[in-house]
Amino acid sequence: LGELKAKLVEVMLKLKKLGEEDPRRVIHSLKVGLAITLVSTFYYLDPLYHSFGSSAMWAVFTVIVVSEFSVGATLGKGLNRGLATLVAGAMGLGSYYLASSTGDIVQPIILGAVVFLLVAGVTYIRFFPQMKARYDYGLLVFILTFCLVSVSGNREDKIIDIAKKRVTSILIGGLISVLVCIFVYPIWAGDDLHNLISKNIEKLGNFLEGFGDEYFIEGGECNKSFLQGYKTVLHSKHAEENLANFARLEPGHGNFLFRHPWKQYLKIGSLSRQCAYRIDVLNGFLNSAKTPSQIKSKLQEPCIKMSTETGKALKELAVAINKMVPPSVAEQHMTKSKIAAMNLLTTLKIGLFEGTNLVEAIPVVTVASLLVDVVYCTDKLAESINE
């Protein structure tokens, strides 16, 4: 029993942490509850029930499926569902009437063939990458509605009447979710994308700011979590693309107009991932560093300078993105780190390693070279942000 209690406390703590990480999760859950409670009143209010009958179920259904975390995702699902229902409903009715104009024996065969071909065709179309990204849900709903209408049409006499009621309930359900989603504490995918990109660049900056000291000056075992933060940047492509797809659909809000250049964010994201790959290689050198410190010290100064200044520049770029201002402070840091890179090159020119064992110097030279590479990447990033 004590074990059970401990387990329960653990789960509770996890639940609490989930909410603290992002309080909007709590808000979203309450919003979904609200939307469903609203639509449920449909069932309770007698006049509405009498006109809709059991079709009111579709409104509940729609609210549950359409209510997504962000406004963009909800709008996307709502539009997909609405359009697909209308088109598939019309086509289903059409093929039903087409089939019923033939004889009693041929009818089910024709209907079966039409359903088979259409379902197989649409399922195939879902494999298109562009379709999958944006219209996957719509195509699924299309298959669903088409089958329900054309197949059940065989049974129901008042098919038009039922179709009308269903479409209306779905539209009402969709409308309720979209309204609740937009007007009760809206959660914008665009904001999320904006913050994600800015956070990712900040994480890269954190790493570089700490890296120089960490590599050249072997210090105490203090908190090094900032050195691991960049790892999430490596895999953020999927999340970024999803958010950009949702953000496209959102109406203007806050600082974002309707046609905000969301694609530019994807470009910035891809550049920061390029940076992150280089940083991952640098991180590898942190753990395998066995270079004698007298060799390290020869390149220490310009390298630390490069790393720290680039880190600061990245963090300033993150701030600039976040506040949507031109990254002027970042440019100053970039200039400094470029000067440090030049210094490094002149240091190397004067035959620095003459006499020492070159093998031992390889890691430091590589680190230096990668840092130059990172400076270059960051420069491209800054350009891209300026656009």
Add this chain to the structure above:
Amino acid sequence: LGELKAKLVEVMLKLKKLGEEDPRRVIHSLKVGLAITLVSTFYYLDPLYHSFGSSAMWAVFTVIVVSEFSVGATLGKGLNRGLATLVAGAMGLGSYYLASSTGDIVQPIILGAVVFLLVAGVTYIRFFPQMKARYDYGLLVFILTFCLVSVSGNREDKIIDIAKKRVTSILIGGLISVLVCIFVYPIWAGDDLHNLISKNIEKLGNFLEGFGDEYFIEGGECNKSFLQGYKTVLHSKHAEENLANFARLEPGHGNFLFRHPWKQYLKIGSLSRQCAYRIDVLNGFLNSAKTPSQIKSKLQEPCIKMSTETGKALKELAVAINKMVPPSVAEQHMTKSKIAAMNLLTTLKIGLFEGTNLVEAIPVVTVASLLVDVVYCTDKLAESINE
């Protein structure tokens, strides 16, 4: 009109290409069509229709939603749907009876409160990363079923009867999809994962095999697509995790037993991504190479050797994974590339760059160092595959 025709031809070509890339897509589409046609016969066969009524709709519904590309994904959705329906149905009935034991005015309020709390709670739980990966669909179906049962319960008198019919139709629908999915030309997520991992390692091998010649011997502008293949490896994490989740659920098939160590594949995948990051940095040097060839030539031999042999080793590892044999040939190549790495170090030891401008040598040294790093990564990969 000519434009329209051109457009149509273009779409047709795209459709054809989609099928040629992976003929299983065509097969999957036909399978879904088959499953839906099968379940539609429910509506046509009179005795079945009379016992199920409009609940038969739920069978059609289930088939459409559950039919996924791979066996694992279909089983996952089917299990999620089945379990969630049973649990939610029972709970919905319970809360309906609980509420109806109270007065007429209090009843809707209690029911509304229960629905609100449960929906908000389950929506919140969906944010757990572990839940999201495996049970997201089940939780959605839970909300759906619970709402439909407890809310519509208010209206229907024969609620138990309806619930029984619906559960039966859903089970029948699920069974049809799963049977069609497994017994008609099955598509296994496990095979896909297996091939994906092996293909990815092969792509890395292709790059390295070509890289040495490409960097050190500036040759003709022949087909260089093999140098770009590695890029997809950078972003394969998401796909690998999904496939591993599906593969876990699949029964034994071909060379795979039921408890095949799918997690090991994720480990191998993560190591090959580490390799891919280094390769991305190497690729950067291909385009920015301005090193004089007399400096390059000093390291040319061991570097080309390292790159080619590691490339061959990776390709042999890919073959070994694919055929599930111990990678003995790969080990020979690894030994060769390690010898080349040793040679490189001794070459450097004898003061190779004495007198030359060290700045110009930096890129080559970095490339060499990265190659050593890749050799090290590959070694870990080989170890991991041996396990």
